[in-house]
Amino acid sequence: MSNTHADTVSYVRDTMLMQQDPPSTSVGVVGWARGNLFSGWFNTILTILSAAFVLWLLAGIVPWVVSPTWNASSLTECREILAGHEGACWGVIHERWNQLLFGFYPQELYWRPVLALVLLLIALGPILFADFVSPKILPFSAVYPFIGAWLLWGGTIWTPVMAALGFVVGYGVFVLAQRFIVPGLAFLAAVLAALVWWLVIMPFALPDLARLIPIGLEAVQSRQFGGFMLSITIGVTAILFSLPIGILLALGRRSDLPLVKWLCVGFIEFIRGVPLITLLFVASTLLNIFLPPGTNFDIILRVMIMVTLFASAYMAEVIRGGLAALPKGQYEGADSLGLDYWQAQRLIIMPQALKISIPGIVSTFIGVFKDTTLVSIISMFDPLGLANAIRADSAWNGIYWELFIFIGAVFFIFCFSMSRYSMYLERKLQTGHR
Amino acid sequence: MTDTAFDTPAIDRSAMKVSDEVAIDIVNMNKWFGTFHVLRDINLTVNRGERIVIAGPSGSGKSTLIRCINRLEEHQTGKIVVDGTELTSDLKNIDKIRSEVGMCFQHFNLFPHLTILENCTLAPIWVRKVPKKEAEETAMHFLEKVKIPEQASKYPGQLSGGQQQRVAIARSLCMKPRIMLFDEPTSALDPEMIKEVLDTMIELAQEGMTMICVTHEMGFARQVANRVIFMDQGQIVEQNEPEEFFNNPRSERTKLFLSQILGH
Ligand SMILES: Nc1ncnc2c1ncn2[C@@H]1O[C@H](COP(=O)(O)OP(=O)(O)OP(=O)(O)O)[C@@H](O)[C@H]1O
Ligand SMILES: [Mg+2]
Numbered sequence: 001m002s003n004t005h006a007d008t009v010s011y012v013r014d015t016m017l018m019q020q021d022p023p024s025t026s027v028g029v030v031g032w033a034r035g036n037l038f039s040g041w042f043n044t045i046l047t048i049l050s051a052a053f054v055l056w057l058l059a060g061i062v063p064w065v066v067s068p069t070w071n072a073s074s075l076t077e078c079r080e081i082l083a084g085h086e087g088a089c090w091g092v093i094h095e096r097w098n099q100l101l102f103g104f105y106p107q108e109l110y111w112r113p114v115l116a117l118v119l120l121l122i123a124l125g126p127i128l129f130a131d132f133v134s135p136k137i138l139p140f141s142a143v144y145p146f147i148g149a150w151l152l153w154g155g156t157i158w159t160p161v162m163a164a165l166g167f168v169v170g171y172g173v174f175v176l177a178q179r180f181i182v183p184g185l186a187f188l189a190a191v192l193a194a195l196v197w198w199l200v201i202m203p204f205a206l207p208d209l210a211r212l213i214p215i216g217l218e219a220v221q222s223r224q225f226g227g228f229m230l231s232i233t234i235g236v237t238a239i240l241f242s243l244p245i246g247i248l249l250a251l252g253r254r255s256d257l258p259l260v261k262w263l264c265v266g267f268i269e270f271i272r273g274v275p276l277i278t279l280l281f282v283a284s285t286l287l288n289i290f291l292p293p294g295t296n297f298d299i300i301l302r303v304m305i306m307v308t309l310f311a312s313a314y315m316a317e318v319i320r321g322g323l324a325a326l327p328k329g330q331y332e333g334a335d336s337l338g339l340d341y342w343q344a345q346r347l348i349i350m351p352q353a354l355k356i357s358i359p360g361i362v363s364t365f366i367g368v369f370k371d372t373t374l375v376s377i378i379s380m381f382d383p384l385g386l387a388n389a390i391r392a393d394s395a396w397n398g399i400y401w402e403l404f405i406f407i408g409a410v411f412f413i414f415c416f417s418m419s420r421y422s423m424y425l426e427r428k429l430q431t432g433h434r
Numbered sequence: 435m436t437d438t439a440f441d442t443p444a445i446d447r448s449a450m451k452v453s454d455e456v457a458i459d460i461v462n463m464n465k466w467f468g469t470f471h472v473l474r475d476i477n478l479t480v481n482r483g484e485r486i487v488i489a490g491p492s493g494s495g496k497s498t499l500i501r502c503i504n505r506l507e508e509h510q511t512g513k514i515v516v517d518g519t520e521l522t523s524d525l526k527n528i529d530k531i532r533s534e535v536g537m538c539f540q541h542f543n544l545f546p547h548l549t550i551l552e553n554c555t556l557a558p559i560w561v562r563k564v565p566k567k568e569a570e571e572t573a574m575h576f577l578e579k580v581k582i583p584e585q586a587s588k589y590p591g592q593l594s595g596g597q598q599q600r601v602a603i604a605r606s607l608c609m610k611p612r613i614m615l616f617d618e619p620t621s622a623l624d625p626e627m628i629k630e631v632l633d634t635m636i637e638l639a640q641e642g643m644t645m646i647c648v649t650h651e652m653g654f655a656r657q658v659a660n661r662v663i664f665m666d667q668g669q670i671v672e673q674n675e676p677e678e679f680f681n682n683p684r685s686e687r688t689k690l691f692l693s694q695i696l697g698h
Contacts, residue, residue: 182525327543329539329543330543332506333539333543333544333545335504335532336504336532336535336536336537336539336606337532337556337557337561337606338529338530338532338533338534338557338561338609339556339560339561340529347556347560348545351547352545352546352547355547429547431546431547431589
């Protein structure tokens with residue numbers, strides 16, 4: 001151009017250039033390798049060194065992993081098969097995988113947790129993949145928690161039905177109370193009503209109902225739960241409930257009503273100030289002291305409540321961050337159109353605040369899921385607890401790596417899926433530059 | 435300022451009709467932010483069909499005044515009556531007034547997670563309980579009116595500032611408001627986009643919409659306003675019809691202000 005400019009100021013192109021392919025050194029495998037691995041002598045050396053390191057690692061690991069011990073029934077048998085060579089003893093996974101997955105759940109009833117998991121995936125469909133799954137399934141998603149719990153624990157069908165009715169009662173009270181008092185207080189009233197239903201009316205009515213109309217599945221005790229089934233049960237419950245509770249806590253913390261505000265702040269700060277293990281100990285031992293004697297308050301339920309509360313407090317802070325990042329204009333825009341508080345929250349504020357908070361929310365989810373392994377401290381058989389139990393068997397005494405690798409791999413699959421999902425969601429919700 | 439009394443001519447000088455029906459009545463209204471007396475003894479009556487422009491130096495309380503009219507800010511003493519409903523802390527009254535008073539902001543305040551069409555149909559569907567189909571038809575009607583129907587399925591982040599402000603106007607209009615408030619609708623826009631927004635507003639004025647507009651666009655004020663109000667230090671210092679206001683400002687503050695914004 002500068003040449004053209006120097007000769008004559010005016011310039012008109014008379015032939016247009018055709019599009020050409022880029023030079024082969026900048027595209028394809030060769031181009032990629034040139035650009036990313038061998039650009040300059042320093043990078044080339046780094047690439048070669050890293051490749052050598054990876055190869056060295058693989059040379060150590062692969063022979064150990066590929067070991068013909070799948071059918072061994074004890075550590076001694078493994079050693080015989082390996083005949084002095086180094087190698088993993090996969091027999092333990094082969095023999096005990098069902099225990100690692102289901103704990104001491106009765107073998108003939110394995111179909112129930114499996115069915116519960118399949119139904120869970122169906123119920124999550126319209127929530128996680130709204131683009132691909134019809135929202136017609138949503139009512140099923142709403143009742144799934146009760147179906148899932150019933151499948152896992154069995155017993156009379158009236159327990160889940162009555163528990164579900166508690167929510168109906170709460171909602172009814174909320175709608176009614178909202179006519180007379182501000183939404184925040186109406187919500188408190190609803191929570192109180194639901195608690196009364198669950199803690200007073202339900203224990204009172206259940207035995208009679210179960211006797212009058214006996215429909216039910218064979219009951220399974222909580223101490224028979226174990227392995228990944230236990231982790232998933234606790235983890236999924238905590239994840240599902242911590243999000244809505246966290247949202248309410250975050251909103252409460254920003255409320256204009258001092259009572260609501262200080263209750264929420266107090267709760268959040270208390271829970272965050274205490275290690276989860278402490279809460280679990282409270283769940284397993286102390287709670288018995290406060291409950292009226294003779295009440296049979298299921299240990300898994302207690303743990304789930306504690307883990308949920310713990311996760312909710314963290315969730316509340318993550319979401320509060322998202323709320324704080326929203327410009328004040330969004331609230332004003334919603335207000336000026338005449339939307340009421342809950343409409344504005346649901347339609348304008350939360351969709352944006354949650355979107356901003358996705359990475360934090362998913363981190364909290366992943367953290368909670370992994371924290372479920374802490375329940376082995378209060379002698380519940382999560383996968384790690386089971387690993388100890390398996391080692392206590394003389395046949396497998398001394399086996400460590402194989403169990404931990406298996407457990408680690410399964411956890412990794414779950415956590416990595418969550419992490420990938422969050423990235424998918426962030427991309428999906430991208431709506432132009434702001 | 436010593437003199438607080440002004441004669442309010444409010445003569446209907448254009449083809450745009452002004453009725454004697456009162457749309458907004460503000461009586462002895464005061465507001466404080468903490469201990470700061472931001473609005474002092476405001477008295478203002480706006481008739482239906484009137485177009486009022488509020489001008490004044492930064493920090494004089496213009497935004498606060500019009501935000502009090504739809505209760506984005508709460509006044510402490512005095513009375514504000516909008517469309518016959520007095521603004522009290524009763525939530526029902528507030529939501530009713532807000533759905534009848536449209537407002538456009540300096541920074542548009544569109545909802546970035548919703549498409550243009552969804553921005554426009556949201557409030558009609560949830561507040562007015564209009565069926566979705568009907569709300570969409572209304573929205574398209576107003577988007578055509580502000581001349582951007584082809585952008586309906588885009589997101590606000592993909593539009594230019596001027597287009598966004600026109601969407602914001604359309605969004606307010608979808609609620610079929612009887613009064614429109616504008617808070618510096620053009621001051622965040624590049625010069626070439628100001629005209630497209632002002633044209634939309636002029637069209638609105640010609641249809642007889644009651645409008646209160648905080649703006650420094652004095653051309654707009656001359657053309658459509660039937661009253662210009664000058665505010666300073668939280669008070670209404672002068673109000674007059676535009677010709678008089680610009681040609682014969684009476685107070686010293688007004689003269690100074692006009693010389694500053696028209697001077698260059
Ligand atoms: N939320 C608030 N809290 C405390 N003071 C405020 C608040 N909002 C505004 N003010 C103060 O009130 C005064 C009037 O503000 P206002 O926004 O109404 O001015 P304005 O006339 O619209 O100015 P501008 O032309 O800059 O928009 C200013 O001094 C401002 O600092
Ligand atoms: Mg302002």
